[in-house]
Amino acid sequence: MLDSYRIMRVKKRCFIFSLILMCLLFLGSCEEFFEPDMGLIVETENYFKDWSEYRAAEMGLYSLQQKLVDQIVVLGELRADLMEITPNADRDLIEVYNFQISKNNKYASPIHFYRLIGACNSLIRQLENAHPEVLDKTAEATMYDRLYGEVLCMRAWAYFNAVRIYGKVPYVWQSLTTVDEITQYVNSSSTVIDTLRINYSPGGYYNDTIRNDTVILNRLFLDLREVIDTFSWQLEYKVKEVGVIHNMDNKDATWDVTVWNRYAWHCLLGQMYLYEGNLTKAHYHFTPIMYNYEPDPAGIKFGLDKRFAEGKWKNIFVGIDPYEHIYTIWFGRSYQQQHNLQNFFSKIPPNTYQLKPSGIAIRNWESIWNEMEYNKNLTDPRLTIIEEPGFPGDFYRGYGISYAYLLGDVMMEPSEVREMLDLKRRGLNKEVNEMMSGVDTVIYKYTYGKTNYARDANFIIYRAAGIHLYFAEIYARWEFDHYGVVRPEVNKSLNILNDGTYDNRKEQRGVRGRVGFGDGDDAVYIGNIIYKHDPFTNKITGYYNFENNLLAKQEYLEDKIIEERARELAFEGERFYDLMRIAKRRNDPSYLADKVAAKFKGTKAEEIQQYLMDENNWYIPYFE
Numbered sequence: 001m002l003d004s005y006r007i008m009r010v011k012k013r014c015f016i017f018s019l020i021l022m023c024l025l026f027l028g029s030c031e032e033f034f035e036p037d038m039g040l041i042v043e044t045e046n047y048f049k050d051w052s053e054y055r056a057a058e059m060g061l062y063s064l065q066q067k068l069v070d071q072i073v074v075l076g077e078l079r080a081d082l083m084e085i086t087p088n089a090d091r092d093l094i095e096v097y098n099f100q101i102s103k104n105n106k107y108a109s110p111i112h113f114y115r116l117i118g119a120c121n122s123l124i125r126q127l128e129n130a131h132p133e134v135l136d137k138t139a140e141a142t143m144y145d146r147l148y149g150e151v152l153c154m155r156a157w158a159y160f161n162a163v164r165i166y167g168k169v170p171y172v173w174q175s176l177t178t179v180d181e182i183t184q185y186v187n188s189s190s191t192v193i194d195t196l197r198i199n200y201s202p203g204g205y206y207n208d209t210i211r212n213d214t215v216i217l218n219r220l221f222l223d224l225r226e227v228i229d230t231f232s233w234q235l236e237y238k239v240k241e242v243g244v245i246h247n248m249d250n251k252d253a254t255w256d257v258t259v260w261n262r263y264a265w266h267c268l269l270g271q272m273y274l275y276e277g278n279l280t281k282a283h284y285h286f287t288p289i290m291y292n293y294e295p296d297p298a299g300i301k302f303g304l305d306k307r308f309a310e311g312k313w314k315n316i317f318v319g320i321d322p323y324e325h326i327y328t329i330w331f332g333r334s335y336q337q338q339h340n341l342q343n344f345f346s347k348i349p350p351n352t353y354q355l356k357p358s359g360i361a362i363r364n365w366e367s368i369w370n371e372m373e374y375n376k377n378l379t380d381p382r383l384t385i386i387e388e389p390g391f392p393g394d395f396y397r398g399y400g401i402s403y404a405y406l407l408g409d410v411m412m413e414p415s416e417v418r419e420m421l422d423l424k425r426r427g428l429n430k431e432v433n434e435m436m437s438g439v440d441t442v443i444y445k446y447t448y449g450k451t452n453y454a455r456d457a458n459f460i461i462y463r464a465a466g467i468h469l470y471f472a473e474i475y476a477r478w479e480f481d482h483y484g485v486v487r488p489e490v491n492k493s494l495n496i497l498n499d500g501t502y503d504n505r506k507e508q509r510g511v512r513g514r515v516g517f518g519d520g521d522d523a524v525y526i527g528n529i530i531y532k533h534d535p536f537t538n539k540i541t542g543y544y545n546f547e548n549n550l551l552a553k554q555e556y557l558e559d560k561i562i563e564e565r566a567r568e569l570a571f572e573g574e575r576f577y578d579l580m581r582i583a584k585r586r587n588d589p590s591y592l593a594d595k596v597a598a599k600f601k602g603t604k605a606e607e608i609q610q611y612l613m614d615e616n617n618w619y620i621p622y623f624e
Contacts, residue, residue: 048126051143057123058147058244061154062259064116066329068161069339069459072573074107074355075165075620080575081595082361082566083443089354093344099611101620108620110169113162120155124148134240141241149242153260156231157268157461159222164275164577167619168221221623228272235269254320257328263289263302264327267462270470275581279474286474289326289467290496291503299323302464304500304514305507313515314401317457318449326462338455345443347406348452356441357403357570358599364566365398366421367535372521374531381529381543389538390522392421394567396515402570404444405436412439424536445571465568468511469561472496476557477585488550490526493557497564498523511564524560526553558582580618589613 048054077083078096085097092105101108127148133139134148163169222230243261247253257264270285289302299307300323307323308316316324331337347353372390377383393399395414405412416435423432446457475493495501498518500508512518528547531540546552565578576596583591590613597609611617 048130054123054126054144054147055244057119057126058150058259061116061119061123061151062329063337064112064119065154065158066331066337066339067112068116068158069329070341070344071107071112072161073341073459073571074344076573076576077571078355079596080579081599082358082364082570082575084356084358084599086353086356088352093354099608099617103622108622110162110166110622113158116158117155120151120158123151124155127151135238137237137240139240143244145240146242146244149239149265150244150260152234152239153242153265153268156235156272159227159231160268160272163222163224163227164580165620166622167616168223168623169227170221170623225276228276232269232272235265239265253322254325254330257320257322257325258330260327264462267326267467270467274470274474275577277585279478282470283474283478286467286471289464290471300505300507302326302467303503303505303507304465304468304509304511306509309509309514310396310516313396314448316460316463317401317445320458324464325460326464326467327460328463329459329461331456331458333454333456339457339459340455341446341459342450342455342457345445346447346452347440347442348409351452353440353442355443357443360595360599361566361570362403362441363535364563364570365394365402366392368392368394368517368567369533369538370516370522372538374521381531381545384531384540384543386538386540389425391418392425392536392538393418394515394517397567400444401448402443402445402567404442405439406442407439425538427537443571460572465511465514466565466572466574468496469565469568472511473558473561476554476561488554490553490557493561494524494526497561511568524557524564526557530556555586576618583615589615592618 048057074093074096078085078093079099085093089097092107095101095105096107127134127144131142131144131148133142134145139145159169241262242265243256243259245255246259247255266285266288270282273279273282273285292301292303294301299305302323306312307321315321320328320330331339343351344355345351345353369390369392371388372386373388375385375387395418399405399417400411400414405417420432420435423429423435448457450457472493475489475496477488479488492502496510497512498510499513500510500518502508510518512523517523526546528545530544530546532542532544533539534541544552544556546556562578562582566575569575579592579595583589583593590609593609593612596612597605600608
């Protein structure tokens with residue numbers, strides 16, 4: 001439950017915002033910005049005639065969301081540490097990479113966010129006008145309530161992502177619907193007069209319309225906390241149900257995860273609360289995913305079991321699977337629904353190969369070791385040795401799916417990459433350089449299983465492993481009173497990360513365990529002594545002494561979780577915000593600044609590090 005002060009504060013804001021605002025900023029004319037997309041902009045007196053029109057409007061929202069995918073990936077990954085530009089990069093990508101983003105940079109523009117928000121506002125108004133029962137939480141849920149839940153989720157998601165990019169987000173009042181009203185609002189210094197007010201209530205809208213009633217609207221900007229407070233309140237208290245059931249006739253289960261649904265609603269709320277620092281509320285909303293007991297002989301829904309274990313992990317990106325996918329944006333070339341990710345990443349013409357994985361990203365996968373064995377000296381850690389270094393490389397999540405090496409148009413075989421890593425282990429760098437001469441590194445996650453012209457890989461917003469890692473992050477930090485003893489939940493975090501035993505279901509394997517790194521000395525562990533390793537030879541190079549230092553242990557575990565997110569979720573759009581979230585939690589901007597600067601060289605690295613030490617520079621100052 002929200003505390004009473006929060007409830008009063010949020011209710012007051014929601015009352016003032018009058019069913020929440022419709023944002024304005026755009027690059028073209030108001031007429032262009034607010035031109036109807038698939039009939040989504042609805043005049044007050046113009047009602048949909050039947051369900052098919054609502055269905056078309058619903059699909060139109062998802063079409064608008066598709067247009068945000070390029071921007072989400074470029075801003076969420078290229079500004080972080082796992083992605084670099086190639087010599088082919090265009091001016092806009094170069095600007096993003098160097099944190100020199102101009103106002104006319106296409107990735108800086110909020111236009112696609114606010115086209116989506118404007119369309120959501122229009123459909124929300126339509127539903128509240130024609131079906132005011134959606135506002136009655138005591139009434140039985142109908143398909144209109146399910147659609148209403150979808151649209152509220154979509155709008156909240158758009159604002160949440162926008163504010164993470166810009167730092168603050170401007171709004172206009174939802175009652176402003178005509179081009180003239182919006183133009184007046186946009187051009188005003190701070191206020192605008194609205195001459196039509198509509199009061200919505202479960203009893204209908206006809207008798208609640210007050211015309212020619214002057215209302216002064218103040219132009220407002222919301223920061224991250226205000227966006228989270230406002231939209232989490234909406235999602236918690238206005239949503240009855242989420243997700244129109246489209247698969248009743250065709251029994252296609254992928255429909256469940258290609259529209260906003262109840263589990264995605266939980267994920268969005270959990271994510272927002274995690275960024276706000278409310279671990280208790282985040283834990284509450286992630287719990288239905290982590291402890292999902294829907295009976296199903298095919299596997300554990302949202303569980304990390306054998307379904308995508310080891311070599312089957314790459315199948316997550318081949319199709320849409322409701323056991324791993326929670327909410328996914330669908331694309332289809334045959335329907336002219338494509339994005340530019342394959343174009344950015346693929347080296348094969350007609351693609352342009354403008355972006356590639358950084359050396360840091362590659363090292364994350366190539367410096368993880370399987371089947372290693374320690375001989376630990378508990379009395380003197382300096383005498384601990386590695387008896388068996390094991391085998392380097394994550395060949396289930398890394399090579400051949402998240403990234404690849406190409407010589408010309410030909411991909412190196414995994415056996416060749418294993419040979420190259422073994423040469424590195426033995427210190428034969430000359431042979432490594434000869435072997436890798438002329439080889440290009442490519443991001444392969446959106447090309448795998450695709451023809452050269454496809455450009456229609458599905459884009460995952462939420463999937464099971466990502467939520468498991470969020471949950472592990474909560475437990476790494478969470479301390480609670482257990483029978484009068486305040487204790488951290490570090491062990492549960494380790495179980496989620498390593499072997500899945502947090503749930504006591506033998507089928508669960510954990511994030512690392514699912515791909516073979518969750519047991520024995522391969523597993524992440526927490527103790528008083530934690531050893532450091534050379535990334536190429538796996539030899540011990542030193543150790544941390546965390547005795548009587550709980551905070552150091554928690555932060556080390558948090559670091560390992562974020563490192564695992566880099567392996568599991570690379571190039572999926574969240575990396576920069578992962579670094580931002582941890583830096584804010586620790587009140588330490590160097591956490592983000594150091595990691596991003598590490599992909600640069602020389603004085604450029606120093607410049608980037610110093611620039612990012614100022615938290616204001618984490619955001620695109622579009623609205624300054």
